[in-house]
Amino acid sequence: MAYQLYRNTTLGNSLQESLDELIQSQQITPQLALQVLLQFDKAINSALAQRVRNRVNFRGSLNTYRFCDNVWTFVLNDVEFREVTELIKVDKVKIVACDGKSKNIGSNTSISYVTYQVCFVSGLFFVVFLFCFVF
Template structure:
């Protein structure tokens, strides 16, 4: 499975990067070690989402744009209805980025 860096843009990813930057500035770790930690984070989050998450949702809406570049699909939808087992949510705009998990 490929390890994508998409999840570095989450709150958890940003917090990890800020903490690593602070440790580098204090001289407690090297930039090379920080990079290894980020690569391990990428692997762990991708593996965890692929193997541990069992929830499913369905959604429908109006497809505004789509793009396929470098094995990555990007969809922008408007007036989206997202359905979970117990809940229905209506959202004005959604952007979905989907990467091929098989490599």
């Protein structure tokens, strides 16, 4: 089962609103809408793991962190996001990190993809990051 983190993105919210309209007009059943959302969850996780290659560095002060049910949650204060040509400063950022899939690439080495959902609390941005850790 894929994570449902991306249902709260602009794309996910638009999909849910469209499905709700189709259900209200009785063009699709609620079961079909649920199947569409489950397919969306799988597709967005797969697309981010395979297609996103951008790199962003960020630095901030760790306010709180939590690990529960194999999900890390970090809250950072005074965060700076740096891309090649841009610098974005934000007061507060919440990062939710969930284990993705693991692949064996050698005898003792595996790559674990970790998906990050980043919500700018005091900004207008909603950013999704994908990081790759080698163990």
